[in-house]
Amino acid sequence: EAQVTQNPRYLITVTGKKLTVTCSQNMNHEYMSWYRQDPGLGLRQIYYSMNVEVTDKGDVPEGYKVSRKEKRNFPLILESPSPNQTSLYFCASSFRQPFQETQYFGPGTRLLVL
Amino acid sequence: GQQVMQIPQYQHVQEGEDFTTYCNSSTTLSNIQWYKQRPGGHPVFLIQLVKSGEVKKQKRLTFQFGEAKKNSSLHITATQTTDVGTYFCVGISDRGSTLGRLYFGRGTQLTVWP
Numbered sequence: 001e002a003q004v005t006q007n008p009r010y011l012i013t014v015t016g017k018k019l020t021v022t023c024s025q026n027m028n029h030e031y032m033s034w035y036r037q038d039p040g041l042g043l044r045q046i047y048y049s050m051n052v053e054v055t056d057k058g059d060v061p062e063g064y065k066v067s068r069k070e071k072r073n074f075p076l077i078l079e080s081p082s083p084n085q086t087s088l089y090f091c092a093s094s095f096r097q098p099f100q101e102t103q104y105f106g107p108g109t110r111l112l113v114l
Numbered sequence: 115g116q117q118v119m120q121i122p123q124y125q126h127v128q129e130g131e132d133f134t135t136y137c138n139s140s141t142t143l144s145n146i147q148w149y150k151q152r153p154g155g156h157p158v159f160l161i162q163l164v165k166s167g168e169v170k171k172q173k174r175l176t177f178q179f180g181e182a183k184k185n186s187s188l189h190i191t192a193t194q195t196t197d198v199g200t201y202f203c204v205g206i207s208d209r210g211s212t213l214g215r216l217y218f219g220r221g222t223q224l225t226v227w228p
Binding site (some may be wrong): 040041043044045089092102103104105106107110113 | 121123147153156157158159162202216218219221222
């Protein structure tokens with residue numbers, strides 16, 4: 001089944017404790033992206049990747065890191081989480097840059113930073 | 115900077131009534147996509163509009179792209195309780211320096227009373 005998976009789905013952590021949220025897709029998509037969703041603000045792009053070893057900042061990259069060593073995986077790293085990073089995070093992928101392509105979203109990761 | 119404004123933010127209707135949400139961009143878009151997100155779920159692609167003045171229909175849903183490619187609308191005829199969720203648009207820039215950049219509307223949260 002074609003899908004985007006994220007782990008963990010729910011996470012409670014404390015300020016400053018490094019964490020990684022994994023994202024994997026099995027559709028051989030080139031483009032992958034991370035978003036955060038906050039009430040009243042909609043989806044905001046954190047980082048995106050056009051292909052392996054190519055990553056770029058989105059609208060809200062501060063406090064986040066990403067890597068794209070393999071085509072299927074695009075982990076999101078919070079080196080020192082802070083309470084303002086409490087949010088719902090979505091990973092998404094598309095075959096190429098989403099000029100003409102639909103994006104497939106993962107199920108989401110709900111993060112609470114205390 | 116370029117942005118996509120979406121209105122209304124909330125809409126409450128009785129089952130059987132119609133519903134419309136609007137997206138307006140400050141600049142011309144290459145194309146626009148619409149997504150639906152059920153409560154507690156992840157965004158799911160509905161449709162993409164590419165051509166100026168394009169109109170597409172999916173059963174009770176009608177999507178329009180303005181002649182100037184700066185605005186779009188989603189209209190649902192005779193809403194059902196299964197239509198509940200947040201509908202949001204994603205505008206894709208056609209400008210040289212921001213080609214391919216994604217601009218998310220903040221979404222319209224639809225509630226349908228039985």
